[in-house]
Amino acid sequence: xxxxxxxxxxxxxxxxxxxxxxxxxxxxxxxxxxxxxxxxxxxxxxxxxxxxxxxxxxxxxxxxxxxxxxxxxxxxxxxxxxxxxxxxxxxxxxxxxxxxxxxxxxxxxxxxxxx
Amino acid sequence: xxxxxxxxxxxxxxxxxxxxxxxxxxxxxxxxxxxxxxxxxxxxxxxxxxxxxxxxxxxxxxxxxxxxxxxxxxxxxxxxxxxxxxxxxxxxxxxxxxxxxxxxxxxxxxx
Numbered sequence: 619x620x621x622x623x624x625x626x627x628x629x630x631x632x633x634x635x636x637x638x639x640x641x642x643x644x645x646x647x648x649x650x651x652x653x654x655x656x657x658x659x660x661x662x663x664x665x666x667x668x669x670x671x672x673x674x675x676x677x678x679x680x681x682x683x684x685x686x687x688x689x690x691x692x693x694x695x696x697x698x699x700x701x702x703x704x705x706x707x708x709x710x711x712x713x714x715x716x717x718x719x720x721x722x723x724x725x726x727x728x729x730x731x732x733x
Numbered sequence: 734x735x736x737x738x739x740x741x742x743x744x745x746x747x748x749x750x751x752x753x754x755x756x757x758x759x760x761x762x763x764x765x766x767x768x769x770x771x772x773x774x775x776x777x778x779x780x781x782x783x784x785x786x787x788x789x790x791x792x793x794x795x796x797x798x799x800x801x802x803x804x805x806x807x808x809x810x811x812x813x814x815x816x817x818x819x820x821x822x823x824x825x826x827x828x829x830x831x832x833x834x835x836x837x838x839x840x841x842x843x844x
Contacts, residue, residue: 620776659836660739723779724778
């Protein structure tokens with residue numbers, strides 16, 4: 619157990635629907651990162667929150683949004699789902715924004731299947 | 734724009750031999766490099782890292798080499814063990830702390 623909790627582990631939904639993925643960071647970690655891993659692709663950075671504030675955005679679609687709450691848990695909202703959104707979604711956390719000497723701890727991911 | 738590239742999607746190596754995984758990057762502003770290991774149905778776990786001011790870092794069976802002029806790093810696993818069979822991701826960190834990952838290399842260690 620890495621200490622980063624992601625729920626649900628699996629999600630199957632239809633095209634056009636909206637889902638919410640949840641992440642609870644490791645105790646004491648203020649930074650939360652979301653990554654998407656599609657089939658045969660690496661981990662694509664989506665968004666980074668630090669202590670409730672958005673710090674950086676990556677290749678995140680406009681149909682996707684995220685937030686980090688006062689208790690530091692984060693939610694990733696995916697709407698108007700398309701078949702191509704099927705992927706593994708990982709959350710990672712770190713004490714401070716990761717940099718020299720600081721690395722992420724990942725959750726076990728949420729596997730989203732859009733049918 | 735893929736700034737971190739792992740050009741070998743898979744690697745098969747015999748138990749006891751050396752595994753060498755390669756990674757190239759394009760952004761000279763990256764200042765920290767990491768390797769993560771991922772088993773099926775689990776999230777990536779940190780393996781080893783290296784700062785841009787060093788050219789080698791060793792941790793047990795794992796050694797990472799960095800060639801800044803070539804924008805290239807490699808991970809050596811010696812000796813390889815069956816439990817090393819996993820997907821290995823190379824990652825690079827910029828000054829904002831955002832990690833960019835390569836596509837991963839699937840390592841299979843055979844008996």
